Amino acid sequence: MEEELTRESICQHENLVYSRTSLMTPKALSYCPGCGHGTAHRLIMEVIEEMNLQSQTIGVAPVGCSVLAYDFLDIDMQQAAHGRAPAVATGIKRLLPDKFVFTYQGDGDLAAIGTGETIHACNRGENICIFFVNNGIYGMTGGQMAPTTLPNMKTATSPYGRDVVTMGYPLKITEMVAMLPGTCFVTRQSVHTPANVRKTKKAIQKAVQCQLDKKGLSFVEIVSNCNSGWKMTPLESNKWMEENMFPVFPLGDIKVPKS
Amino acid sequence: MEDIKLMKGNEAIAEGVIRAGCDGYFGYPITPQSEVLEYLMMARTEERTGMVVLQAESEIASIHMVYGGAACGKRVMTSSSSPGISLMQEGISFMAGTELPCLLLNVVRGGPGLGTIQPSQSDYFQAVKGGGHGDYKLIVLAPASVQEMYDFAKLGFDLAFKYRIQVMVLSDGAIGQMMEKVVLDEQIPRQTNEEIIKNYPWVTSGKTPDRERNIITSLDLDPVKQEKINIHLQEKFKKITENEVRFETLMCDDAEYLFVAYGSSARVCQKAIQLGRDKGLKVGLLRPITLFPFPYDEVARLAKQVKGILCVEMSAGQMIEDVRLGVNGVVKVGHFGRLGGIIPAPDEVLNVMEEIFIRENNYGRRTN
Structure with missing residues (x-):
């Protein structure tokens, strides 16, 4: 007779691929099941833990789905006003230049209301890291059109699809900041497959190292799904992301640090 | 030196x-x-x-x-x-x-x-x-x-x-x-x-093993908690109101007519008082130094002593609302303001005081 599989029998140490990152708090994530935010959080915390930076880290949370990021990350954090995280991070880093400072922002926060703060922090070469989660929609407020919403994509505020003639085009802000001499490392990644998760972690490691080496601003975009906002199952949303988001927002390094 | x-x-x-x-x-x-x-x-x-x-x-x-x-x-x-x-x-x-x-x-x-x-x-x-x-x-x-x-x-x-x-x-x-x-x-x-961390334990300085993480946020989605935060803030403002009122008085001991003015307007009123005293008019000045907290008690005290108060501001009348709260109807309050970037002249200010409160045939004309 086969042994019955139970939670206890499965959750044995030898079966575990991942363990909970110690810098993630026990609080359950408030993100929708299937969303990439949780993975992005975990990767950043893993890198901070592995590089032994907890006592040196000050994070800045945005307004948007990750407004409550500080509930999940066991580090000192400041919650910034909508779009202002790069300015807040500038204030921190200028006054505490030896700390590790990062912002975690969505596309509405970073590429719409906070465009000015983003561009100028990049242009000044602030020695910080910006982690930018781009899912092409305003998730927190219920699925409205974002600066990165694709042409013809339906959202709550573009119910007939984004008409680029009247509503503009998806903003490729990552390519824009790569043009600025103040940025040292600019990359676009995703977290929808194990291979991509590993690549994203490497990118985060590289971004953190750039800051420790005082090379300037590192900008890591993570193209992510918003299955709730896109009104799809998680699997459908990942497929849709590959087919529709990646052609507009191609993955890979856009600017690599000078050695 | x-x-x-x-x-x-x-x-x-x-x-x-x-x-x-x-x-x-x-x-x-x-x-x-x-x-x-x-x-x-x-x-x-x-x-x-x-x-x-x-x-x-x-x-x-x-x-x-x-x-x-x-x-x-x-x-x-x-x-x-x-x-x-x-x-x-x-x-x-x-x-x-x-x-x-x-x-x-x-x-x-x-x-x-x-x-x-x-x-x-x-x-x-x-x-x-x-x-x-x-x-x-x-x-x-x-x-x-x-x-x-x-x-x-x-x-x-x-x-x-x-x-x-x-x-x-x-x-x-x-x-x-x-x-x-x-x-x-x-x-x-x-x-x-090190001094900052010791003096202000709430700051974000990097979480160390000896303490919980510090979070700076103004967000609390629970209205019950948000109300508590607001009550805490109001208690702080009350404490400030009780302890931090600052003002200056000039020639108020025997004053019959009082200017209330702050900043540049107070400087103009200082000169107006000189001009008035030269003419034998008993004019004085209350100059709020803290606008919040506002010196309501001092306004109330002087309101019982004087025959008229003129609030002088380079605005259409903003501080006058706080002056009136302090006066609480005890004495007439007039306003004189120049707008759009003009500083009033001392004789102009004194003249308004005289026109409103002192020259009997015009008594009260410009009060409101």
């Missing part, structure tokens, strides 16, 4: 913050206060005290840089003039919600809109009644001299950290631009990071 210099008001406050141990200034140029940033840049503060000075891309960015620095326990400030202060209201409200200390300087110019670059006092409501969204107050200090521009730098930082509140120095284009002698103090050393 005393260290005395002839300085502009804007330069005096810049020198004042350096000497008060300020850690960081973030600002954006706007007339009539650009000398603050210019002076700080010229002063090579990084070499002198280690103070960081950064020209931001906007007033919005400036105030949020201040937010980031203040949340690390640093003595940080920004300065601007009216249109720029309007842009900063978002950040000021966030600092009120997170109880972050900072120093703000508004060298007021005439409005609304771009208005003019000439001095005005038309931002009283914005400064004193909150300014941004939500129930909150700033401590508002109103300098009437270049010396006070200098002195309020240190006083402002001390109050800001005593109460974890935002302190605004509400100046105007005249006080900012005019030159007077200033007595300077010794340099106060900036606090070390």
Whole structure:
């Protein structure tokens, strides 16, 4: 007779691929099941833990789905006003230049209301890291059109699809900041497959190292799904992301640090 | 030997913050206060005290840089003039919600809109009644001299950290631009990071194993908790109201007619009192130094003594609402204001006082 599989029998140490990152708090994530935010959080915390930076880290949370990021990350954090995280991070880093400072922002926060703060922090070469989660929609407020919403994509505020003639085009802000001499490392990644998760972690490691080496601003975009906002199952949303988001927002390094 | 210099008001406050141990200034140029940033840049503060000075891309960015620095326990400030202060209201409200200390300087110019670059006092409501969204107050200090521009730098930082509140120095284009002698103090050393962590355990400085993580946020989605936060803030404002009222009286002992004025208008009234006393009129001046908390009790006390009160402001009548609250109908209150960047002349002010209260045939004509 086969042994019955139970939670206890499965959750044995030898079966575990991942363990909970110690810098993630026990609080359950408030993100929708299937969303990439949780993975992005975990990767950043893993890198901070592995590089032994907890006592040196000050994070800045945005307004948007990750407004409550500080509930999940066991580090000192400041919650910034909508779009202002790069300015807040500038204030921190200028006054505490030896700390590790990062912002975690969505596309509405970073590429719409906070465009000015983003561009100028990049242009000044602030020695910080910006982690930018781009899912092409305003998730927190219920699925409205974002600066990165694709042409013809339906959202709550573009119910007939984004008409680029009247509503503009998806903003490729990552390519824009790569043009600025103040940025040292600019990359676009995703977290929808194990291979991509590993690549994203490497990118985060590289971004953190750039800051420790005082090379300037590192900008890591993570193209992510918003299955709730896109009104799809998680699997459908990942497929849709590959087919529709990646052609507009191609993955890979856009600017690599000078050695 | 005393260290005395002839300085502009804007330069005096810049020198004042350096000497008060300020850690960081973030600002954006706007007339009539650009000398603050210019002076700080010229002063090579990084070499002198280690103070960081950064020209931001906007007033919005400036105030949020201040937010980031203040949340690390640093003595940080920004300065601007009216249109720029309007842009900063978002950040000021966030600092009120997170109880972050900072120093703000508004060298007021005439409005609304771009208005003019000439001095005005038309931002009283914005400064004193909150300014941004939500129930909150700033401590508002109103300098009437270049010396006070200098002195309020240190006083402002001390109050800001005593109460974890935002302190605004509400100046105007005249006080900012005019030159007077200033007595300077010794340099106060900036606090070390170790001192900051010891003195302000709430700051974000990197979580160490000996404490829980520190979070600076103004968000609480639970209305019951949010109400508690608001009640806590109101209790703080009440404590400030009880302990921090500052004012100055001039020739009030025997006064029959009282001017109430702050900042530049108070300087004009000083001269008007001289002119009045020369004519045998018993006129005095109450000059609020803190606009929040407002000296209601002193207004009430003097209201029982005098025959009339004239509120002089370079606005259409903003502080007069607080004066009336203090007077509580005990005596007639008149208003005289010049608008759009015009400073009234002393004889003009005295003439209005006489016209309203003293020349019998016109008694009460301009009161409202």
